[in-house]
Structure formats: structure tokens, C-alpha cells
Amino acid sequence: MEARCCKDSRKRGNLFMAKKFRKYLLLSPAMLAAFVSAVPVMAETKAADAYTVKVESGYLAVRSEPSFDAENELEALYTGDIFYVMYDEDDTYAYGYSESGKEGYVNKNYLVEAYNIASGIRTHASEGMAWLETDYFSMYLPGDIEWEYEVVDNETIRISYTPAKEDGYGGHVVTIKAYDWSDNGYADLPSWSVAGLSNEKKFIAIYPTDVQFNPEDAGQAAEYRRLLEVAERMDCEDEKLAKDNPFDVKE
Structure with missing residues (x-):
């Protein structure tokens, strides 16, 4: 995919408002797990490839047996x-799970490959930074701060500051959402930027507009602001920020 950049409008909200307690519900159908190591905590989905159901009429059954x-x-x-x-059982049936989390077998002749922003998702540490990569993009944040990702759906990955999230303050740093070129649904969001562009998708960085850390914890405040400062450089339309953009679209 050829990386491109175009001029879109950009909006910013005032982040450091009065404290607002918020818990976030994970919408992914996949079961998520977290681990702590030298790189940030990462919440990952089961290894699987996303497909779209296509039937001429009726429905495709998820079955307990192939x-x-x-x-x-x-x-x-x-x-x-x-x-x-998750895997092919035979020439007809594949095993996996639906968006509701129901596991079973389906006739794979009625599946077509779907876009999945998390395809090939992986993490690694390099030169003091922690990298999150998929088949479509790579991005980095400070490697000495505990952060995690959540695959929300096929178009969306959410990045959170783990200590604040665990303390009940949300911890939301940035959400990366892939939009089709014909879709400008992000335009009315209060705070966003164009992180990067490919021939197929616009990758929009969506930022919180309220406090997402414990304001009484100086350590949390400092670490969260460091993460946010890097995340807010995800802007391919700003010439100054683009030179140090931590988000890169893969060609």
C-alpha cells in the first residue's frame, strides 16, 4: 500500500478538565489477556483471521461439530x-468464533476475507521505545511506561495507560481507527488527527477530552502526559509533527 497524506481538519479538546470517573467496556468478541514484561502490558486477542459472512439467503450456522x-x-x-x-478443520469447515464469542465450526465456503486492522499484530521493544505493529501500520510509545492495547473491533485499536486504567480512571491515551476514504464520520469527534493514510484507509487518531488518570497521583500524571505527548504527534498533516510522527503506514 502506498502511503499518502492529505489535508484534513484537526480538532483538539482541553484534556486536563475536572476529574471524571469512567470505566470502559471492551467491545471485542475475542477474549483478552494481559502480561507484564520489559515492554508494556498488552491485551491480545486469540490468534485468528477475520472473515465476513456472505450468504445468498438464509443464514450461516455456527455448529458444535463439523x-x-x-x-x-x-x-x-x-x-x-x-x-x-482460528484454523481449517477440513476442506469444508473452519473452526473459530463469532462476534458474540460463540466458538464452533462454519462452512468456510460462505466466508470472504475481511479487513482487520489488527491483522498480524505484534509488539517489540527497541531503543527505549515499545512498538505496536500490524500488517497495516507501526507505532511507538515510551518503553519505560506501562501501557496496553485493546482490539475493539476490525477497524479499531485502543491504547491505554495501564496504572490509571486499573485505578478506575480510564487511562485512555489514543484510539486508532481505520476509515474508508468515503467515510468522514470522524469529522464531528471533539479531538482527533489524521495519523496516516494509505490507498485504502484513513487512520484517525482519536484523543480523550477529559482526565484519564488519577490527578492526585503525581507519578501517574507525569507518565500519562509523556504518553499523550508522543501520541499527539500522530498527525501527518502538520509539517512539524509529521517529521517526528510515531505512527507509520506500511506500504
Whole structure:
């Protein structure tokens, strides 16, 4: 994919407002796990590839066994639904899970490959920075601060500051969401920037507009601000910021 950049409007909100307690619900159908190491805590989904259901009529059944039987149907999927394939059982059936988290077998002849921003997601540390990469982009944040990611859906990855999140203050630093070129749904969001562009997608960085850390904890405040300062450089339209943009679209 050829990386490009265009001029879009940019909005910023006042981050350090009065404290607002907030808990966030993870919307991913996948089960998430966190681990602590020299690199940040990362919440990861099960290894799977996303596919879109496409049926001419009726529905695609998620089954308890890889066979056609009305007695083994667990869930009905319809055109446009997402199914995550973990492995192929045979030439007809694949095993995986639906957006609701239901695991089972489906007839893979009714699946087409779907866009998944988290495809190939991985992390590594280098030169004091912690890197998050997918098949579509790479980004970095300070490696000496504990942060994590959540795969919210096929277009969205959320980055959070772990200590503040665990303390109940949200910890939201930035959300990366992939939009089609024809979709400008982000334009009315209160705080965002264009992190990067490819031929297929616009990668929008979405920022919080309220306090996301414990304001009475000086250590949290300092670490969160360091993360946010780097995240706010994700702006390919600003010439000064673009020179030090921590977000890079893969060609």
C-alpha cells in the first residue's frame, strides 16, 4: 500500500478538565489477556483471521461439530457478520468464533476475507521505545511506561495507560481507527488527527477530552502526559509533527 497524506481538519479538546470517573467496556468478541514484561502490558486477542459472512439467503450456522445437522447449530450468522477463523478443520469447515464469542465450526465456503486492522499484530521493544505493529501500520510509545492495547473491533485499536486504567480512571491515551476514504464520520469527534493514510484507509487518531488518570497521583500524571505527548504527534498533516510522527503506514 502506498502511503499518502492529505489535508484534513484537526480538532483538539482541553484534556486536563475536572476529574471524571469512567470505566470502559471492551467491545471485542475475542477474549483478552494481559502480561507484564520489559515492554508494556498488552491485551491480545486469540490468534485468528477475520472473515465476513456472505450468504445468498438464509443464514450461516455456527455448529458444535463439523457436519451439517440441525441438532448441532449454535448460532445463526448473516451476510455482513464477522467470523474469526482460528484454523481449517477440513476442506469444508473452519473452526473459530463469532462476534458474540460463540466458538464452533462454519462452512468456510460462505466466508470472504475481511479487513482487520489488527491483522498480524505484534509488539517489540527497541531503543527505549515499545512498538505496536500490524500488517497495516507501526507505532511507538515510551518503553519505560506501562501501557496496553485493546482490539475493539476490525477497524479499531485502543491504547491505554495501564496504572490509571486499573485505578478506575480510564487511562485512555489514543484510539486508532481505520476509515474508508468515503467515510468522514470522524469529522464531528471533539479531538482527533489524521495519523496516516494509505490507498485504502484513513487512520484517525482519536484523543480523550477529559482526565484519564488519577490527578492526585503525581507519578501517574507525569507518565500519562509523556504518553499523550508522543501520541499527539500522530498527525501527518502538520509539517512539524509529521517529521517526528510515531505512527507509520506500511506500504
